[in-house]
Amino acid sequence: xxxxxxxxxxxxxxxxxxxxxxxxxxxxxxxxxxxxxxxxxxxxxxxxxxxxxxxxxxxxxxxxxxxxxxxxxxxxxxxxxxxxxxxxxxxxxxxxxxxxxxxxxxxxxxxxxxxxxxxxxxxxxxxxxxxxxxxxxxxxxxxxxxxxxxxxxxxxxxxxxxxxxxxxxxxxxxxxxxxxxxxxxxxxxxxxxxxxxxxxxxxxxxxxxxxxxxxxxxxxxxxxxxxxxxxxxxxxxxxxxxxxxxxxxxxxxxxxxxxxxxxxxxxxxxxxxxxxxxxxxxxxxxxxxxxxxxxxxxxxxxxxxxxxxxxxxxxxxxxxxxxxxxxxxxxxxxxxxxxxxxxxxxxxxxxxxxxxxxxxxxxxxxxxxxxxxxxxxxxxxxxxxxxxxxxxxxxxxxxxxxxxxxxxxxxxxxxxxxxxxxxxxxxxxxxxxxxxxxxxxxxxxxxxxxxxxxxxxxxxxxxxxxxxxxxxxxxxxxxxxxxxxxxxxxxxxxxxxxxxxxxxxxxxxxxxxxxxxxxxxxxxxxxxxxxxxxxxxxxxxxxxxxxxxxxxxxxxxxxxxxxxxxxxxxxxxxxxxxxxxxxx
Numbered sequence: 001x002x003x004x005x006x007x008x009x010x011x012x013x014x015x016x017x018x019x020x021x022x023x024x025x026x027x028x029x030x031x032x033x034x035x036x037x038x039x040x041x042x043x044x045x046x047x048x049x050x051x052x053x054x055x056x057x058x059x060x061x062x063x064x065x066x067x068x069x070x071x072x073x074x075x076x077x078x079x080x081x082x083x084x085x086x087x088x089x090x091x092x093x094x095x096x097x098x099x100x101x102x103x104x105x106x107x108x109x110x111x112x113x114x115x116x117x118x119x120x121x122x123x124x125x126x127x128x129x130x131x132x133x134x135x136x137x138x139x140x141x142x143x144x145x146x147x148x149x150x151x152x153x154x155x156x157x158x159x160x161x162x163x164x165x166x167x168x169x170x171x172x173x174x175x176x177x178x179x180x181x182x183x184x185x186x187x188x189x190x191x192x193x194x195x196x197x198x199x200x201x202x203x204x205x206x207x208x209x210x211x212x213x214x215x216x217x218x219x220x221x222x223x224x225x226x227x228x229x230x231x232x233x234x235x236x237x238x239x240x241x242x243x244x245x246x247x248x249x250x251x252x253x254x255x256x257x258x259x260x261x262x263x264x265x266x267x268x269x270x271x272x273x274x275x276x277x278x279x280x281x282x283x284x285x286x287x288x289x290x291x292x293x294x295x296x297x298x299x300x301x302x303x304x305x306x307x308x309x310x311x312x313x314x315x316x317x318x319x320x321x322x323x324x325x326x327x328x329x330x331x332x333x334x335x336x337x338x339x340x341x342x343x344x345x346x347x348x349x350x351x352x353x354x355x356x357x358x359x360x361x362x363x364x365x366x367x368x369x370x371x372x373x374x375x376x377x378x379x380x381x382x383x384x385x386x387x388x389x390x391x392x393x394x395x396x397x398x399x400x401x402x403x404x405x406x407x408x409x410x411x412x413x414x415x416x417x418x419x420x421x422x423x424x425x426x427x428x429x430x431x432x433x434x435x436x437x438x439x440x441x442x443x444x445x446x447x448x449x450x451x452x453x454x455x456x457x458x459x460x461x462x463x464x465x466x467x468x469x470x471x472x473x474x475x476x477x478x479x480x481x482x483x484x485x486x487x488x489x490x491x492x493x494x495x496x497x498x499x500x501x502x503x504x505x506x507x508x509x510x511x512x513x514x515x516x517x518x519x520x521x522x523x524x525x526x527x528x529x530x531x532x533x534x535x536x537x538x539x540x541x542x543x544x545x546x547x548x549x550x551x552x553x554x555x556x557x558x559x560x561x562x563x564x565x566x567x568x569x570x571x572x573x574x575x576x577x578x579x580x581x582x583x584x
Contacts, residue, residue, distance in 0.1 A: 007033035009054065010124070013045045013077070014038065014061045014089070019112065023059065023120070030121035042067040042076070049080040057124045058086045060106075062097070070097065071104070078105050083135065085127035089115075102212035103202060107131065133245070134210075134232055153245055156183070160207065160233065160240040163187045167236070175248060177220035188244075191217040193224055208233055214249070226250045276351075276373075279366040282359070284309045284325075287366055296373050298344030309369075314340035314348060328357050328367060338374060350378040352489070377489040384486055387497065401500040403483075405433070407456070407493055412436060421479075421502050423472035441468035441476055448481075456493060461485045463496075466503065478507040538565045 008031050014020045020038055027034055037055070039045035042064050049055075060077055062070045077086055085107035090097065101109055107127035110120065133147060148155050154172035156165055168183045176183075176191065192199055193216035202213050212230045219225060231244040276296050279288040285308055289301035310318055317339035324336055333356045340348040353371040358364035401422075402415040412431045418424050430436070440448050444467035454460040463483040468476040483498035542562065 007035065008056050008124070009035045009037070010057050010059060011037045011039065011045065011048060011055045011084075012059045013042070013064070014059065015040045015064055016061070019061070019089075023115075026115065026117040026120050027124075029117040041065060042073060045077065046080060049077075049082075053082040053084060055081075055084050056128055057107075058084055059089055060086055061089045074101050074104050074106060083131060085124075085131045087123055087127055099214075103206060105210045106212075130230065130245070148243075151245075153247055155243065155245050156188075157234070157236050158188055158231075158242045158244060160242050163189060163203070166239070166241055172246065175219070175225070175246075176217070182220075193218040203231075206231075217246075224250075226253050274372070276369075276371040278304070278309075278369045278371070279364060280309060280369060281366050284367075296343075296371075297341070297349065312342045314342070316340075325355065328355055332357050338378070341371075349373055350375045372489060374489040377487075380486055384495075384497065387484070399502075401502075403496075403498040403500060405496040405498070407495065421500070422469065422477065425472070428472060439470040441470070444468055455483070455485050455496060461487075463498075469500070477502055477504045479503060538562055 008027070010027070012020055012023055014023070024034075024036055027036070037048060039048055043066055049058075058077065058081055060074070062073065064073065067073045067076075074086075074088065086105075088101045088106050088109040089112055090109055091112050099109065107130060108123045110123055133151075148157075148167070149169050151169055152171055154175045155169045156172055157167040158164065159166055164187050165183045168180060173180060173183070178186070199213070199215055202211055205211075210230070210232045212228065214226065214228050217225045217227045226249050228247040228249050229244050230247075231242045234241050234243050236243075274292065274296075275290075276292050277288075277290040278286055278293075281287050285306060286304045287306075289304045291301055293299050293301045293304060310321070313321060317337075320337050321339055324334065327334055333354060336353045336355060338350055338352050341351045343349045350373070351371045352374045353369050356368045356370070358368050359366060399417055399420060401417040404413040405411070406413075410432050412433070412435075414429065418429060437445065437449060448465060448467045451463060451465050455463055461484065463481065463485075466478060466480050469479050470476055480501040480503050481498055482501075483496050485493050486495040486497065488494035
């Protein structure tokens, strides 16, 4: 790091020796020539400032033992500073108060817990430069005009009473989009986007004093800007005026907000996520383990830190890990083979790990391991292998077609029975889901696709359905499709294992039985209705014949009718016989 070579003389008003040493260390990192003077009390600081004002900057802690009213403390130090920049040091609990001190004239405020060498040095030099600008403005109007117009930061001069613009620099014109002539017809109120009452109050309370405030402005095209303004009272052409320096901090606030969201995402991913995040040193000892270790492994993270990661890996898996991990210096990231890891209860969990080399990142300084528990997936994989073995045996015994569909890759794998059952050779065999759906009979497609959708989206694990599937020669066969879904480590469907059985002959047999049943129902109806009519007439005529024994003329007519009915009955019986013979 390149240090600043100019001599820097700073008065540090700080009663805490630890904080003073920390400040001294930070400044020493940034400056070669550094002269620090420490005052532990307000009285001591007052004596030093009265004796000499030859300081570049004053660092002021708000908690001193001999003065409790911090407002009096700040204003007294400002009065004694003789224009030397005063930077307030405050804790988190005093953050709001630290901001308030800006309105009293301090150059900046820093939160103690956020101080580092870089931002402390920047704050000091920014404050010194800002004071230098202020002094130059007061010393010479000509120097002011040169600095005013050439400043990369927007600046303007306002009438202290009406707040009308009296002058603006080019940076202000470029930032806000108004022309110089338009600015001269406006007041600064026309830039205020919100909180006009609070801004007006700040202006009124600091009518004769310097003040700093963070405000919202809008540009000519109504874009909202977050601006940090520092305003000094001056005389401008004989009028009471204010010269204002506007620092656009919009991007800074966006970056801070982005960092905040990033930290929230980090917490969600690392602390509350389902993955185990750890950092290893060059000897593969844990230097950090995410809190998710408690949920995944049943181990408190602090119990792993400092320990060798390999002592938790199954001895049968260590060799393959050691063989792979040596390449981490040659590549930035690599995936390790899955391995067994001992959890807090002494059981073995299967992990899948990606190693990233971030040893050159000062914030990490190690190897980042992102691990996922795939134990359930491994168990499913084992069950799948066993199932496939059983399916293979069944397929050989029954000639069923076994299918294996990879959902993510949209790829079907078929057993050799695909040719035996449907006649598809390898050069005519498609492997996509679309190819399979196109070969379902048009009348069955909607029903089958809806059933399959329950597997992809509805969480159903089993499918048992009959449909017609197109053969290579264009004909269709009836099949019974029985499928089972394999779930991956993230809980999503990964593969579908299916068994397709040719039931065409069974369907033909069932259809034949149904046709026979229909004929039998027709025969039964004929027997119960058509046969009944002539039979009933014959029975009636016989009964009439019994009653006409002495009437020969009627007897002859009755016998003729009996013969006619008998002939009709004979025809009915013959028709039934013929239908039966046709069917069987």
